[in-house]
Amino acid sequence: MGSAHIKLSRRQVLGIAAGGVVGAVGFRYLTLQLPGVSQKVASAGGAAGAWASPLTTSAGRAAHLLRRATFGYTAAEWDSAASMSYPDLVDMIVNQAAQPLPTVADPTSYQAVVRAWYEHMATTPAQFPERMTLFWHGLLTSDYRKAARLPFVLQQNVLYRSIGRTDFRSLINAVTFDPLMIRYLDLEESTAAAPNENYSRELMELFTLGVGNYSESDVREGARALSGIRTILVDANGQRMQVPKLKGSTPAAYAQAVGQLLAQGASFKGVLAPQQHDAGVKTFLGRTGNIDPAQALDIILAQPACAPHIARNALVQFCTPDPPASLVTSVATAFRSSNYDIKTLMRTIFTSEAFSAPDAYRSLVRGPAEYMVATMRALNRPNLAARCVQAGAAMDQILYDMPTVAGWPANQGWVSSGAWLARLNFAANVVASAHTFPDPVAAVHAQLDGVVGTDTAAVFNASQSDGDRWYALLGSPEFQLK
Amino acid sequence: MITRRDFMVSGITATGVGIIVPPVFAKSVFAATVEDVHNDKVLVILQLGGGNDGLNTVIPFADPAYLQARPTIGITADKVLPLNASVGLNPVMPGLKKLFDAGEVAVVQGVGYPKPVYSHFEGLYIWEHADPSMQQTEGWLGKLLASQLDGQGHPLTGCALGQASTPAELVAQNATVSVIDSIPTYQVQGGAGRQVAAPALYKQTPGIYGALFDQALSTAEYGIAALGDSQHRYTPSVSYTAQSTVYGSKNSLATSLQLTAEMIITQPSVKICHVVLGGFDTHQDEDTRQNALLAYVDSAVSAFMQDIANHGMADRVVLMTWSEFGRRVAENGGKGTDHGAAAPIFVVGKPVKGGVFGEQPSLTRTVDAGNLQYNVDFRSVYQTLIRDWLNADPASVLGASFPELPIIQTL
Incomplete structure (x- = not known):
């Protein structure tokens, strides 16, 4: 051209x-x-x-939804989405069945898992399940650091994908017994004699209720209720097995041994070890009894603060950077009355008036992973996955290595001089490594709704090559937003 | 209910989606002058992320209650590096001990605030905003920058180094912050064409984030130009050991502090530098984990101070450590400690008047079932550094006055 x-x-x-x-x-x-x-x-x-705002048109609204509910789209996917009624499109998206993560060569390497996940995010047609997997990873956080050389990162990734769109009760129960979480927030160290408070506190503060909705006494009593959770290895028939020892083995041999076990159907799982569990009477969030982990979670889920906490987090990620209380309440009510059905939560958000209001247009900032995967999808280049693994740090997002248990910042929290340079440099390096490009003008239309500011237009128009044009597009403020 | 998210979105107007207010409105505002900003007095803030255990950092070895509360992770009197007859440093900190003996370390004991919180994120918010009531929306260093150190919005007066996002302490409406992970990557990559195109994409960005985006790029553009030849003007005079594999730490402190030295030495307008080391949330295996982290802090801070001194700038730099809380007096069942309250902090540098200040809180007369009662309000330390070190007015930053500590040399 x-x-x-x-x-x-x-x-x-x-x-x-x-x-x-x-x-x-x-x-x-x-x-x-x-x-x-x-x-x-x-x-x-x-x-x-x-x-x-182009959100008054079906094409504009479809693109807006795809940018938020997925990691981006090709022109063909956009055309197909725009031809559907909006409610049908929302239903189609929230009902997508997940595609499994392809086999990871070394399941004991978190970087190999993250690389495989990036590639999967870029290629799977089941985009919404991947986006929800990332959402839950950012909210129900765990990092890889205490589980080096164990396949726990992989198992958690698979778990969030498989039940991240069912109901929150199932999810939070599974998370509480997830080997990576057990390791990350020290449940493994928690005994009846000395309950460890780490998980109890973050479960309530960050994962379910928010500060102000529990007391310090609830943290301590919750730790007692949650004491005794341990990780075991079981074979395909559920029989307990010995965990291979890294000591005395080489990392490669160890990785191979673990990989072989998993291939034979073995898995790690969390169980309640009665001899380590405090079976005494506790008073937790106003309830007194011989509370065990499942009952503690039921008590948490019965708290009025739980649904609003999840709803607010989802709204900030998917709808509006500062959701008004009325919006949080209405989404939380739908979520709670559906017995914490996650599809109901997301459908309610996507079909809310706020989601498609004129001021919702480009009101959210793509996180680094979203930005990089959207780039791969726009260019149809999933082979950039390894580059994404390396490039995230300078934009402040390393998957399975968040800065704190509170996860990553959102929206304007991503913006800094260094992080913005890193985004532009990612675009530059991606462009420099490409030999051919999709039509950049069609891409401005498809990816940016044809709505660009004077700066983007001027840089695009001054470009001498398709590479320059794609740099302008990928580096533009418009492409950073959703 | 106040959540982390509430804090982070506080810059947005309450009614619907408003404009995200950028730190500085106009992009050219800093272009004119830096004459009134000099790096004659620099404050380096070292954040120990996760809640550092004060009792195993400055050890009250003479108090029998200490080892009673810490039967497995307690450090015995014969191992500590004594600062006086009752307290001493963790044995992995010989560098700080040497600086202490030279009179260049103030150890302030029992630092905290009334009604301590035990949440990381509330604790962080309180320290970052100098406000236990959590009403303030601007960071204390951001306010200090904007109101007194640099009304011109010069991009290199406030720097967050060795990290990718802006620390909340530095966020304020009229404060500009350079966030530099490393100088080699703080570039527009891809050649001359990209160096023109990148800033040109962010001149008048529409939308609620427009001014914020544009400021990020203009700040970067300015910083890149200023740092262009810094490698010719700075060579590290000491060896910074980059132990980036220290367990649980998510930043390489030695690299961050070497970058800090380079910034201070080559950039005449640097006044505030923020660096961070994470990993201090030692609910388990504290004996090995905290020791590794503190050893790393010790070697990195010692190297930094030596490097600054070798460049003839020892009189110009003061470093302060802080953490969102200390930890519970009694150890837990996993050789760790749970979230606690008051803890000591270090103020380091040649301009510091060395010694142990404040009182070690009682290990037995505790608050909230086993936590240390504070003796020194953390804002006393802030106030002292603002007035006595930076010669600025603390009232406009802290909103109230606090007793000062005699930890800065009066010349």
């Missing part, structure tokens, strides 16, 4: 507005005008200093 055909047209200049935080200059909105392609951009509705 010659450069004469790929200039962004300046004929369509929309919504000049003065005022706003940047003073009297205002913004102009340049849109693509391609022969035979209809204008997809609403010509009105842009507030001062905002992009003109």
